[in-house]
Amino acid sequence: MDHSNIVAMFEMMDTSSKGTISFVQYKEALKTLGLLNKDEVLIDDGHIITLDKFRAEVCIRPASPQASARKF
Structure with a gap:
């Protein structure tokens, strides 16, 4: 996933501009x-989700076959 898309999604969830999102928001993303x-x-795990952690997790997770199918 493109870096700017990751940042944009994180910023949409970080409505208070604290630089963190909740675990629930992370899971939904x-x-x-x-x-x-x-x-x-x-x-x-009780830890806050920062942009760096979000980016790292998004980059290491493989997309599900259903996600690929939705692109078409």
Whole structure:
């Protein structure tokens, strides 16, 4: 995914401009991007999600086959 798209999505979720998003927002973003399998369970480790962490996670997760199909 393009860096500017990752930043744009993060900024849309960070409505208070604190530089962080909640775990729930993070999880929903991964679903929206097709990077979270519906059967996959993420566990909230209690740490805040920063842009750097969000970017790293988005870049390492493979897109689901359904996400690829939605592109067409």
